[in-house]
Amino acid sequence: MSDAARKDASLAVETGRTSIPRVSLTGGRSVGNMVFAGLVGVAAVVVILLIIGLFWELGDRSLPAIRANGWGFLWNTTWDPPKRIFGAGTFIVGTLITSVVALVAASAVGVLVALFLVEIAPAWVARPLSVIVELLAAIPSVVYGLWGVYVLGGFIRDFLGPWIAQTLGFIPIFNGDPRITGIFSACIVLSIMILPTIMAVSRDVIAAVPGSQREGVLALGATRWEMITMSVLPYARSGVLGAAILGLARAVGETLAITLVIGNRVGIPHTIFDPAYTMASVIANQFTEVENEAHRAALVEVALLLLVITFVINVIARLLVWRVTNGQNVTVQE
């Protein structure tokens, strides 16, 4: 074999005016492949290290606070930096209220719009509508905040708020004093902000429902809406749920817009017009002006809590979305 290879290598074919040495079949394998695999592997490892680093860094920096505050951190509602008493209860409540309200509002609209795009709208409507929703997603958080304070806030204080307080005032939570910033503003801004996420993912999930599912029901004489409720939504159910949960993750982590519009006050809100804090907004608002090291550590602990919550929410959402769109995402070629 090696003998033949050597003879082989000495061969050269004359062609035209130049010649190409005939390569031997055997011999040094190119190291290029190994270098290449190594380099892209390093990039992949960097990404994994980033995620581990995130948890490790925040966990490490908040360790003093975790020790000092104990489990009570999760439900205590007193946040008094000078006295070094730290309970994140109010922030958790603020995050919970704003996220859940935004989630419900945005999911209802988002899924309807997604159905409209996939099942009903002709291409000349669907395409520009998709673009508009994507542009909605492209607007920076801080611009939403600016708009929320100086446009939406005034509208709520002067018109919408008083009207709601008057009409629904018999229910305690609506019987408040409308102002520019507060939970209500935050919920509206958040709903608009997470709508594109929910809409886009639902659209992809609904589009992934096989046509045969629709035809089966249509062939039974169902109307289009019956087709949607009988075959499309049941089939896409877990994916649409995943889309909503992805929106929830975005709502929980949303920072600047909320910091601008929620009013930033420690305390459990009693009406929808009260100012409050979310986990993200208290970090943004206080971290650069901490009173002492314990305050800083407590804020990092809030961040760690936020990270863990969004991580868990994301994991659940991705698993749900993957279950529906799996075929498309994973098996492409090779």
Added chain:
Amino acid sequence: MNRDAFVATQPRYARRKFFDRVMTGVMGAAALVTVVPLLLILFYLVRNGVGAINLDLFLLDPSAPGRGGGGARSALVGSLIMVGTATVIGTPIAIGCGIFLAEFGRNRAGTVLRFLVDVLAGIPSITVGLFIYGLMVLPVRKFTALAGAAALAIILIPILARITEEMLLLVPRSLREAAYALGAPRWMTVLRIVLPTALPGIMTGLMLALSRIAGEAAPLMFTALGNQFLNTDLLHAMDALPLRIFYFATGPYESWHQQAWAMSLVLVAFILFLSLGVRALVGSKVTIRQ
């Protein structure tokens, strides 16, 4: 339900048809509701922003509190520098990771990595800011533009990595085979054939990622901090457009608010320009699929 649908009688059919129309209307209405906020935001951006757009905005640094006048030069320059630096830091990692997923990711390890990249994309940007604060600011006891760029890079990486993977997988297998049949090793096939063919799509992804990080302020608050003076040194605190908008919006002065609107208009115009540029490029993605 199935059976009902099958043996429907005339009057019930009319009712069903009516309900179908109503729900179609509701879906259409939801679509309209979605359009309204965008139009409102754009309208107020232009109405409140245009008045304060002048040469000073681009040529002067922010004035001292309450003095009036001034501009956003430091923020504009800072944003460009930090977004540019984040691109330089993040793009190689993101594209490398995307190549890894596309080339070596058809297995369990690849699935896990793909999952982690998706999860990283969903992590709140403010926690990324705190992570870099602990990693790069505390050790040197100094806010730096480099730290800000690193935080932005972490946000860019997962977005670009996944788009890179998807674009690489769109490249027809026949091109890869053609390269193999010419005796090209795998690395050369990827770098000289697959990657260049997918490049328009990857550029699209890069623009999307850029438009995202150009508007981020949360990761910069504890890293680059902001700086009312012009700074081009990566090792000092640096201003950024979204940061300056936030500071001005929370400030008490009317002139600041006006400038915040003007800066927002500039920022959104830049981002929409990128997004629409993407659309122009996406048109050329068709050539990838042939």
Added chain:
Amino acid sequence: MTSQQAPVETQTQDDRMTAPRREMFQVGESTDGASRDERRVSVAIDHVSAWYGAKRAVTDVSLEAYANSVTALIGPSGCGKSTLLRCINRMHEINVGARAEGSIRLEGADVYGADVDATRVRQRIGMVFQKPNPFPTMSIAENVAAGLRFMNIGSKSETQDRVEYALKASALWDEVKNDLNKPGMALSGGQQQRLCIARTIAVEPEVVLMDEPCSALDPVATLKIEDLMSELAKRYTIIIVTHNLQQAARVADYTGFMLMEESDGAGHLIEYSPTSDLFTQPKDKRTEDFITGRFG
């Protein structure tokens, strides 16, 4: 997988080897000027079987393709002829889970030998695919020079020479000589396929494999490629897979007929003969059925 110096003796008992064989094995002789009477084995396929995962696609095929001749593989679709072709330059193995057994020797050297690098095999055994696949990001000239760039051969002027030679040899030069910097995708389908042939022969392989190269082309373009094949056979060993019997009859010196057998669901070589023999006096009933159009 064994690599033997003298494969001929081991195969003389194989009754499937119906092709006449004379003096075969002359390492070191130039490919130019070898007359058709002195057939030299260029590619020796020896008891090759191939799988996709657990599914067997080709079973125990042995045949020899001669230098400076056109060898055609025919058979109904799914008979494993393309898989066999892809085994020759080790393209088969790029599919996940695909593998091959047996030995294939190029000028006596086993392409499946232990130290053999598949990319080096492909530098010496070129391939033209079913659908024209020029690189979309490259110009006509860059497409032709792509293989040279992969192998890192040649100065700029040398590369230009070679591009011109390859385009002339693939009968494309006159049509594109003024448009060398235009994208390869701008050409017509037939021109694109000739561009792919030019790209393949620019690196001066010994063997050119063609996998149904005309199936995506119109009759005029097909005719041009067929003419080209006879020209190319003066320099190279051509092995072509085709579903078109007339094409095999027109261009090939030798033809092998493959068929999927029910026993293992994989392709077997039924008969391998000089083309005129196979079409006029097939030895096997199944070959006769196929060429007279009774199935397939």
